[in-house]
Amino acid sequence: MFYKIEHNDIGTSARAGVITTDHGTFETPIFMPVGTAGTVKAMHQRELEQEADAPIILGNTYHLYLRPGLNIIEQAGGLHKFIGWKRSILTDSGGFQVYSLSGIRKINEEGVKFKSHIDGSAHFFTPESVMDIQRTIGADIVMAFDECTPYPCEYEYARKSMEMTHRWLGRCVTRMAETEPKYGYQQHLFPIVQGSVYKDLRLKSAEVIAEAGCVGNAIGGLSVGEPAEEMYAMSELVCSVLPKDKPRYLMGVGTPENLLENIALGIDMFDCVMPTRNARNGMLFTTQGIINIRNKKWENDFTPLDQGLDIYLNDYYTKAYVRHLVHNNEMLGAQIATIQNISFYLWLMREARKQIVAGTFREWKERMVKQCMQRL
Template identity: 45%
Template sequence: MDFKLLKKDKFCGARLGIVTTSRGEIQTPIFMPVATHGAMKPLTPAQINETGAQIILSNTYHLHLQPGEGLVKKAGGLHKFMAWDKPILTDSGGFQVFSLPNKRITEEGVFFRHEISGEEIFLDPASATRIQQDLGADIIMAFDECIPYPCERSYAESSTKKTIRWLKECQKAMTDNGQALFGIVQGSVYEDLREMCAKEMRKLDLPGYAIGGVSVGEGLELLKKVVGWTAPHLPEDKPRYLMGVGLPEDILESVERGIDMFDCVIPTRYARSATLFTRRGKIRLTNKNYKRDFYPIDPSCDCYTCKNFTRAYLHHLFVANEVISAVLSAIHNVHFYLKMMEEIREAIKRDCFVEYKNKFLAEYLGESKRKA
């Protein structure tokens, strides 16, 4: 994997770049749709491709439990298994493991119970790395401890030091098969811990760096602070990935602070519950107001759904509990995000990202809410 920084906006930290992998190029800033189990609910790989997706994310924890990395490897790797020929990033499973009840965290790794069989499973940096290598993703994530929010500083400090030790163990477990290992900067909401973690990880000269622990309930203002503290301590010539974020406003604020890559389940999860994104904010299509609304979801959108169907039709599909309601809504939401990223890249090219962000948020959130 190679990253080239093409330019920076003259008036803020927004960056334009390109990640090159053996399976294609990724224009940054980019949003990565999430295919948790090697499938994106409820879209086919062809439909995902048509939204403009350049890279997707799958989940190590869930794929380890079902169907197991051994079967995926035997099938020829995750790309072949799920018929996706563009880049894939797998997370280490750390976030999922640490959100489980009754887990037992040690200095070596984490013990937890299988969700179905109840069998005790142990996951450590070496095994998390091996699983991801068997899955065959292009970019893999180090196994880290995802710190809850809020937490005491003493816990955050010891946990952050553990994450650094675990990253070194992940590096040692790597075999040379062309995959890129990203480290994950932790430190909760403590500026000095974020700085310390970033500086220690820089010494390892990794292909890329992520910021973790910022989608655990801390809110947008703290997210902006954490990203603002951390990004300046990450190498300029490596991609920067903000994990699990998020809403359009989260992405825009983070791009301004120098972040290149994002992922979140929000576009498809919201779609399945009839919540659709438009340039004038979110709408809920099960609302009776849309029963006779013959406009597209977003009149400015050129996705397949908006070009062919009305809000009234989508309302009918949700009320009738038709599966296609989620399909058409997910196509729109994922397209909305990727179109926004395309516009972001164009704004950075023209050195007008801040102007673009302010205009987008004024329309999307409403002027009064944005200023508040």
Template identity: 55%
Template sequence: MKFHLIKTDNSSKARAGIIETDHGKIETPIFMPVASKGYIKSVPTSELLYNKNMPNIILGNTYHLYIQPGIDVLYQAGGIHSFMNWNHPILTDSGGFQIFSMRKLNKITEEGVIFKSIINGSSHLFSPEKSMEIQRFIGGDIIMAFDDCPAFPCSYSYAKLSLKKTHYWLDRCYSYIQKNPEKYNYKQSFFPIIQGSIYKDLRKYSADKISSFQVDGYAIGGLSLGETKEETYNIINLLTDLLPKDKPKYLMGVGTPVDILEGISLGIDMFDCVIPTRNGRHGMLFTWNGIMNIKNSKWKKDFSYLDEFGNSYIDRLYSKSYVRHLFISKENLAKEIASIHNISFYSNLLQKARIHIINNNFSSWKKSVIPLLKQRL
């Protein structure tokens, strides 16, 4: 993988770049839709393949793909790209976040984590080596280190012990990938993950640790779990100053359109989050006029475009009234339209951010657009 830094904004740390993978180029900053199980909920893959306004990289999850369909199926299919018929970049998370999100169903040890299957309750040990092995079989272009993501809030002593485990596991992940090559005929890039909760000295220590590895990029995990926005932004600002400038920086699991613009201004290149699809399935749409609950009665007789300032064909294909009707009727098409719209909006947001970075007016544009994005319609 190669990263080319094209432009840095004069009045912020916002960057425009290009990531080159064996499955294509990615223009940054980029938002990656979440396809944990090899699909984006309520969104046909064809929408991403043939809609030029959509992102060209998606995110899969090691734990979920291991549980179903299983690595034997993926390997026989020729890897995740062949299985999905998606000849574009894919990033796979390691299963580390499921330590946090499924903490009632797992047991953490020094060796790894014993997960219980959400399908049948069977137990599975995920060690750092096992996570790397599974990701080799899945075949993502970018694979993540297996980390311990502590819940928020947590004590300093707990965060320190968790970080020690994350770094111990990172050493084992790195050793495994050095000794065990790819399963398919393309390269996989490895990203370590910074943890440390909201404690700046732990975050700095973690950044120093992962910067010592010869890797293609770096990730920031364990944020947007309940801490204040100010705490989130302060940690991001600290870490982007410490990490090498010539590698992409990935902020995991963040966030709203405003969070993403703030992250870009602080030097983040890559984002993922379930918000656009999860919120879309419940009728919340992000538009250039603000946030809209399409199920509200105020849209019942509003026959205007779904988003008159949107750049997706779907924004001008359906009216607000019609999409509300679909939701009230509990028609599955409603979830599909809303999810496609929101992903397209996120993609368009980052495309515009990139243009303004290159034109050297990102900060003034961000300042003007954030009040609109925050509005509740």
């Protein structure tokens, strides 16, 4: 994999780049739809490709390890073949899931003991085993095993956790170096910057991660409840240290506004469950603003969901019909809403790139933040 910057914005730190893996080349900035268990909920792979034009999706090590299990994935020839996806895949290491299982896991220097949220069975993740699991899953980009600290978080806890994450990274790098990909294509490791919202810890972590010399770098431990201003401050600080010639991935973020503001700070890659999760609850992200399709005001609105997007939904479905589907808990309602939201997020990334190339990103961003976040 390699990353090439094609344009730098005038007036912000936004970049327009290109990332290449053995499963294709894609442009940045990019949003990666979350397919936690090998599926972006309520979307067919064909819709991901042909409607949203998603060049990369995200899977999760923890969930795929539990179900369907590594034996099934390996028999299929890796996750790409198992789910019928020919484009790039990134897998989260499971660190965030470990964080979310605070009541049923124990962390020590060796790794993490946890109980399955499915059946209560006991499991043990180490940096080495997580690298092996991701070798078997076969993602193009794999994440180092880390601990994601909560917010708020005491300074000493954040410091000790960060230092352990750094030690774990050394073990991840070693394990990747002594093992080979299983399916004939390259896999690439991204380490993760931690340090909660403490400036000195984030600086130190960014320096350690930069020195690791991996092909790309990630920023974790944000979007866990901290104010948006704290998130932006940490992103800006970390981006000032991480290498400019390598992609930067901000994990688990977020709203359209979050994405645009972080692009301006120098972030290239994003993922978040928000567009798919909110779709299933009737919240639609559109080029004109946010629609709560459950509201009565849409009951007799027979206009398309979003004429600003060039997708087939506009030829078939109106706001009134989608409201009817959602109110009746019809699966088609969730499907339509999900296609809309994922298509919008990918459209937003493509538009941001166009503005970076044109040198008009800052003005466009200010206008678009207000437009796409207004409640209709």
